[in-house]
Amino acid sequence: MKRWRWLVAAAAALVAVGAVGLGVWPGAAALLNVTAAKLTTQTFTDVVGTATLRPNADRDGQTHNQWTSSSTGTPCNSPSVQCYTLLNDNNANTYIFNSNPSPSQQAQFELDDAPADVPASGSPVVSVRVSFDAKKSGNIARTVGATVELRLGTNTVASASDSDISDAGETVTGSEVAVPLSRTDVNNLYVVVTGTTSGGGPGGPAVLQVSSISVQITYLK
Numbered sequence: 001m002k003r004w005r006w007l008v009a010a011a012a013a014l015v016a017v018g019a020v021g022l023g024v025w026p027g028a029a030a031l032l033n034v035t036a037a038k039l040t041t042q043t044f045t046d047v048v049g050t051a052t053l054r055p056n057a058d059r060d061g062q063t064h065n066q067w068t069s070s071s072t073g074t075p076c077n078s079p080s081v082q083c084y085t086l087l088n089d090n091n092a093n094t095y096i097f098n099s100n101p102s103p104s105q106q107a108q109f110e111l112d113d114a115p116a117d118v119p120a121s122g123s124p125v126v127s128v129r130v131s132f133d134a135k136k137s138g139n140i141a142r143t144v145g146a147t148v149e150l151r152l153g154t155n156t157v158a159s160a161s162d163s164d165i166s167d168a169g170e171t172v173t174g175s176e177v178a179v180p181l182s183r184t185d186v187n188n189l190y191v192v193v194t195g196t197t198s199g200g201g202p203g204g205p206a207v208l209q210v211s212s213i214s215v216q217i218t219y220l221k
């Protein structure tokens with residue numbers, strides 16, 4: 001009985017990855033052939049793996065980025081301020097924030113490397129999905145938006161975005177994107193956080209808070 005549940009779950013995961021791949025990625029046919037071949041030779045539970053990558057280092061060095069640490073109240077680009085720790089601690093009360101955010105004000109973070117069971121050859125990672133938690137504070141009569149882009153070099157691989165972040169706080173999850181990535185590609189992924197401000201009215205600036213960032217990867221073992 002237990003074994004059948006594993007089989008059904010594994011088959012569903014493969015169909016999901018394949019369906020996304022067919023729509024977006026030209027190599028989807030090859031992927032489906034590879035997964036079909038694995039199905040005949042491997043245990044079903046070994047075919048697909050998932051992992052969550054979280055920020056593990058500040059990336060923007062001394063760049064003037066206008067983002068501030070909630071724990072120290074100092075700019076993320078100040079020496080010795082480690083803003084990434086606020087984004088991977090599973091604590092909504094710790095965050096980076098930007099008063100009156102605009103798209104030119106980026107905060108960048110490195111991500112965890114691929115887990116040990118991601119194969120070292122080929123392009124085992126087949127899809128990625130970006131999520132983050134954000135909240136609006138300050139002058140909530142204004143509208144703030146937030147975007148987290150997943151980048152490899154100068155290319156944006158995937159993103160999550162919401163043009164109207166609520167003052168109650170919300171989780172923003174991007175689309176699952178089918179993309180072939182090598183293990184080295186995964187190790188080099190990083191995220192870029194930006195915001196927008198629109199609307200007006202009296203009062204001070206609106207504040208965008210980002211308290212968590214995660215990237216889910218799906219790979220073939």
Ligand SMILES: [Ca+2]
Nearest residue numbers: 086091094211
């Ligand atoms: Ca946090």
Ligand SMILES: [Ca+2]
Nearest residue numbers: 162164165166
């Ligand atoms: Ca929203």
Ligand SMILES: [Ca+2]
Nearest residue numbers: 111112113187
């Ligand atoms: Ca990395």
